[in-house]
Amino acid sequence: MKPKSTSLPPGKKKIVQAMRNLLENRxxxxxxIAEIAVEAGVxxxxxxxxxxxxxxxxxxxxxxxxxxxxxxxxRDLQGxxxxxxxxxxxxxxxxxxxxNHKVFARIILLEVRNSxxxxxxxxxxxxxxxxxxxxxxxxxxxxxxxxxxxxxPAYIRNAIFGTLEHSCLNRVIFDEPVATSETARFISDLxxxxxxA
Amino acid sequence: MKPKSTSLPPGKKKIVQAMRNLLENRxxxxxxIAEIAVEAGVxxxxxxxxxxxxxxxxxxxxxxxxxxxxxxxxRDLQGxxxxxxxxxxxxxxxxxxxxNHKVFARIILLEVRNSxxxxxxxxxxxxxxxxxxxxxxxxxxxxxxxxxxxxxPAYIRNAIFGTLEHSCLNRVIFDEPVATSETARFISDLxxxxxxA
DNA sequence: TAATTAAGTAAATAAAATTTACTTACCTGA
DNA sequence: TCAGGTAAGTAAATTTTATTTACTTAATTA
Numbered sequence: 001m002k003p004k005s006t007s008l009p010p011g012k013k014k015i016v017q018a019m020r021n022l023l024e025n026r027x028x029x030x031x032x033i034a035e036i037a038v039e040a041g042v043x044x045x046x047x048x049x050x051x052x053x054x055x056x057x058x059x060x061x062x063x064x065x066x067x068x069x070x071x072x073x074x075r076d077l078q079g080x081x082x083x084x085x086x087x088x089x090x091x092x093x094x095x096x097x098x099x100n101h102k103v104f105a106r107i108i109l110l111e112v113r114n115s116x117x118x119x120x121x122x123x124x125x126x127x128x129x130x131x132x133x134x135x136x137x138x139x140x141x142x143x144x145x146x147x148x149x150x151x152x153p154a155y156i157r158n159a160i161f162g163t164l165e166h167s168c169l170n171r172v173i174f175d176e177p178v179a180t181s182e183t184a185r186f187i188s189d190l191x192x193x194x195x196x197a
Numbered sequence: 198m199k200p201k202s203t204s205l206p207p208g209k210k211k212i213v214q215a216m217r218n219l220l221e222n223r224x225x226x227x228x229x230i231a232e233i234a235v236e237a238g239v240x241x242x243x244x245x246x247x248x249x250x251x252x253x254x255x256x257x258x259x260x261x262x263x264x265x266x267x268x269x270x271x272r273d274l275q276g277x278x279x280x281x282x283x284x285x286x287x288x289x290x291x292x293x294x295x296x297n298h299k300v301f302a303r304i305i306l307l308e309v310r311n312s313x314x315x316x317x318x319x320x321x322x323x324x325x326x327x328x329x330x331x332x333x334x335x336x337x338x339x340x341x342x343x344x345x346x347x348x349x350p351a352y353i354r355n356a357i358f359g360t361l362e363h364s365c366l367n368r369v370i371f372d373e374p375v376a377t378s379e380t381a382r383f384i385s386d387l388x389x390x391x392x393x394a
Numbered sequence: 395t396a397a398t399t400a401a402g403t404a405a406a407t408a409a410a411a412t413t414t415a416c417t418t419a420c421c422t423g424a
Numbered sequence: 425t426c427a428g429g430t431a432a433g434t435a436a437a438t439t440t441t442a443t444t445t446a447c448t449t450a451a452t453t454a
Binding site for chain 2: 027028029084109110111113114115116119145146147148149151152155156158159161162163164165166167169170173186187189190191192193194195196197
């Protein structure tokens, strides 16, 4: 039985790659369809054959990124036991991703959320999946007595995500370097133990 | 000595008010210059007399908002002693603002950061001022022995801002109600004491 | 092999933002 | 008091981009 995938049309692949290239140096807003077409070596019309519009193309690129990241996370968590240990690893993996993929950090943290449509995209579906994984770990931690039971899991998740994102935001905005392990250690410590002396 | 302010030209005021009105129901991206002109009862050209472009007008509206908010914070903090108490009040005030000004929450959290120019705007200058105030309180707390001294103040600030923002983000995106005091209590508790059982 | 269909092009159209050239009215200082 | 500048404002042209349309070509399949 031969595979049904007849390998994507070359035009589509070139368009996606062109978008990735351009995003390396420029913000989504400033990239024009004309530029994407030139970079890809196709005509503007073809872009609309494969993607609803510019934003749809962005979401496609983003989905690919999240797919890779979720697989990564899955792998990273293997063999790690205990809710706190697992959360710590997730924090580490997330920071490592932001540090190594500045372009995606910029897109995710600053450039994609300003459209309702993002929250209906497949990319966002994957974010929600990640979300569910974290909530699961938190609930498990509460059940096992590792995590306080008097805080709603959603608050804990928001604290983790929020602290993570904000810690990377300044790095992204002002292009400062990120010390992954150190940052992960401080954030985990802070979330786990609080700031009170 | 009479004041030098000869009161703003009526056109400018009408343009700013029109932008505020439109932002109530629509996202920045979808609002057009033509609409702003109609809503303000002026011609499109006049908008460019007073503002560099659409984004500049947004930053102007945002700056006004931050000015009011910073005054509010200043007032809210009066008579409150102790770093933790002051941080708790800041958390409360911030959530209250997001809850009562959903439009600004949306703009601040989702719609304005996707342009480099925001980070050079006067609006952002005020954000940095707020930032400095918080860092000051944290350092004071460390000096007084109320706050752990083994965490860099910037991480603590990021945890506070980040947790705050993320907690409000879902509310903003999916238009859920915000229970200000309850949310403030959970967030303060979480940041101060950590999640470990 | 005729009919479909997918890949792709080229050019037209539409929708916005932005610029330009032009009024008016009102101060203001010699 | 009036010539000249300047701020407020308009109307229309221009530019820039995104998006649509109508068309070709090559491959596929029934």
